[in-house]
Structures are given as structure tokens and as C-alpha cells.
Amino acid sequence: MHASWEPVIAPHRALIYSLLDQLSTQEYLPERKQIFRALELPVEKVRVIILGQDPYPTRGMAEGLAFSVPEDIKRIPPSLHNIFSEYVSDLGLPRPDSGHLGKWVDAGVLLLNRVLTVTPGAPLSHQGLGWEWVTDSLMEIFADSSPSIPIICWGRAARVAAEKSGFSHSAIFASPHPSPLSAYRGFLGSRPFSSVNNYLVNVGLTPIDWRL
Numbered sequence: 001m002h003a004s005w006e007p008v009i010a011p012h013r014a015l016i017y018s019l020l021d022q023l024s025t026q027e028y029l030p031e032r033k034q035i036f037r038a039l040e041l042p043v044e045k046v047r048v049i050i051l052g053q054d055p056y057p058t059r060g061m062a063e064g065l066a067f068s069v070p071e072d073i074k075r076i077p078p079s080l081h082n083i084f085s086e087y088v089s090d091l092g093l094p095r096p097d098s099g100h101l102g103k104w105v106d107a108g109v110l111l112l113n114r115v116l117t118v119t120p121g122a123p124l125s126h127q128g129l130g131w132e133w134v135t136d137s138l139m140e141i142f143a144d145s146s147p148s149i150p151i152i153c154w155g156r157a158a159r160v161a162a163e164k165s166g167f168s169h170s171a172i173f174a175s176p177h178p179s180p181l182s183a184y185r186g187f188l189g190s191r192p193f194s195s196v197n198n199y200l201v202n203v204g205l206t207p208i209d210w211r212l
Contacts, residue, residue, distance in 0.1 A: 001036040001039035001040060002039060002040055002041065002042045002043070004042045004043040004044060005039045005043060005138070008043075008137050008138055008141055009039075009134070011137070012133060012134045012137065015130055015133060015134065016134065018130070019117075019129060019130050019131065020032070020035075022129075023117060026119070027119065027120055028117045028118065028119055028120070028126070029055050029056070029057065029059065029061075029062040029117065029118050029119075029120055030055055030062035030063055030064045030117070034062070034063055034064035035064060035116050035117060036064065036116070037063065037064025037065055038064055038065055038066065038105075038110060038111050038112050038113070039138075040105075041105055041108070041110055043141070045108050046108060046109075046110045046142065046149060047107070047108030047109065047149065047200075047205070047208065048108060048109045048110070048149065048150050048151070048152065048196055048200075048208055049109070049110045049112060049139065049142065049149060049150070049151040049152065050066055050067065050104075050109055050110070050111050050112070050151075050152045050154075051066070051112055051113075051114060051139070051151055051152065051153050051154070051158040051161065051162060052066030052067055052111070052112065052113040052114070052154070052158070053113065053114055053115060053124065053127075053155060053157055053158065053177070054113050054114070054115035054116075054117070054118045054123065054124055054126065054127065055113055055115075055116070055117065055118045056069065056077055056118075057118045057119065057120055057121055057122055057123050057125075058077070058120070058121075059120055060073065061073060061077060062118070063100075064116075065101060065102075065105065065111040066111040066112055066113045067079065067080055067083060067101060067111060067178075068080075068099065068100055068101035068102070068111055069099040069100060070099075070100060071098050071099075071100040073099055073100075076099045077099070078179060078180045079177070079178045079179045079180075079183075080099050080178075082178040082179070082180070082183040082187060082188065083178045084096055085188060086178070086187065086188055086189075086190065086191075086192065086193075087193060087210065087212075089188070089189070089191075090191045090192070090193045090194050091193050091194060091210055093210070093211060093212075096212040098212070101212065103211065103212050104208075104210065104212070107208050107209050107210070108208065109208065112135060112138065112139075113135070114131070114132055114135045114136075114157070114158065114161055115127050115129070115131045115132065115135075116131045116134070116135065117129075117131065132161075135161075136161060136164065136165055139151070139161070139162065139165040139167070140165045140166060142167075143165045143166030143167045143168075144166060147171070147203040147205075148167055148168045148170070148171035149171065150171045150172075150173060150196045150199050150200065151167050151171060151172055151173070152173045152174075152192050152196060153172055153173065153174040153175075154174075154175060154176070154177045154178055154187065154192075155176065155177035155182070156176075158174070158177075159172060159174040162174070170199070171199070173192050173195055173196055173199075175187045175190035175192065176190075193208070193210045196208065197210075
């Protein structure tokens with residue numbers, strides 16, 4: 001991770017080492033060196049947060065960036081497929097060829113999962129393990145910024161976490177999760193990308209270049 005996160009991570013170092021020690025006896029995703037990959041983006045360059053729930057539980061897909069998959073993955077996960085459908089509808093851009101979201105990171109988007117690891121084949125299997133203490137602290141450092149950094153929350157758990165961390169109502173862009181089970185309950189048609197850009201313009205900031 002980038003050194004700028006160290007002041008936030010330091011109080012949780014004992015917990016992190018305990019979690020990693022616990023996980024060393026079992027298989028988990030993503031691989032250890034990618035657990036904190038989202039934090040390669042320096043704190044001062046974060047302009048928007050997209051909050052996910054936990055990594056993809058399919059081997060080869062989790063890469064430490066919420067909703068993103070490696071460039072060589074040809075089969076786009078269903079949630080990301082729906083994200084791309086909304087991306088096309090909201091922004092009028094062509095559907096991306098790759099599921100890797102690195103260009104969003106380059107634009108200042110923090111792709112953060114609230115739970116940083118998962119057992120293969122078992123979604124949310126590491127919920128409550130302790131990662132939430134760490135990731136909630138990461139979000140809290142932005143909640144009091146002026147103006148608040150916008151946070152895109154897909155799913156009720158993400159919205160509740162953002163509210164708990166202190167984000168103002170106007171900075172939270174929430175909708176149902178993009179999974180096939182809930183995408184048609186309000187995710188599709190929610191226009192998260194253009195809504196965030198409108199917010200940024202209204203507070204005097206440069207909009208995100210969402211092109212992939």
C-alpha cells in the first residue's frame with residue numbers, strides 16, 4: 001500500500017497481523033500480496049470511493065480492487081456485467097472489452113471492499129472476521145473532508161457503512177447491489193456515474209473521466 005495510508009493502518013496493525021495469521025491456515029482470495037491493493041492509490045489522490053462488499057469468490061477473479069477483475073479474464077462476473085450495462089446507459093459510452101477497472105483507479109477512484117478477503121466459493125464468508133474495523137477507519141478519514149468525497153454505495157450494507165463512517169447524505173450515492181438478484185430493483189437506471197460527476201461540478205471540482 002502507499003505510505004500515505006500508514007497513519008490510518010497503524011492502529012490496526014495487530015488486528016491485521018492476527019487476521020493474516022488466521023488466514024494462513026486456509027485458502028482465501030485474493031492472494032496475500034493483493035489484499036491491500038486498493039490502497040496503492042495515495043490518500044491525497046482519492047476523489048471518489050466505490051464501496052464493495054467483499055472480493056469475488058471465484059479463483060482467478062479477485063485482484064484486490066472492488067468489482068474489478070484481471071485483464072485476461074474473459075468471462076465478466078454478473079455484477080460487473082450489470083455495472084457495465086449501467087455505464088453504457090448512463091454515460092453513452094461503448095461497453096468495455098475488459099473487466100479490469102485500473103483506469104478508474106488512475107482517475108482517483110478508490111475501489112474498496114469493506115471485507116478484504118473471502119473463502120473460494122463462499123461469498124461473505126469473512127464478514128465479521130475483523131476487516132470492517134480496518135476499512136471503516138479508511139472511510140472515516142474522508143467523511144469529514146470539505147466538501148465530502150462522494151461515495152458510491154451499491155447495496156444496503158455499503159450504504160449503512162458509509163452513513164456509520166460519517167459521510168454526509170449529499171455525498172452518498174446509494175442504490176441496490178448490481179448482482180443479478182437485485183440489479184432490477186433499482187440499480188439499473190440509478191445513473192451513479194453522471195450523478196457523481198454532477199455533484200463534483202456543483203462543489204467546484206473536476207468530474208471523473210469514467211472511460212474504460
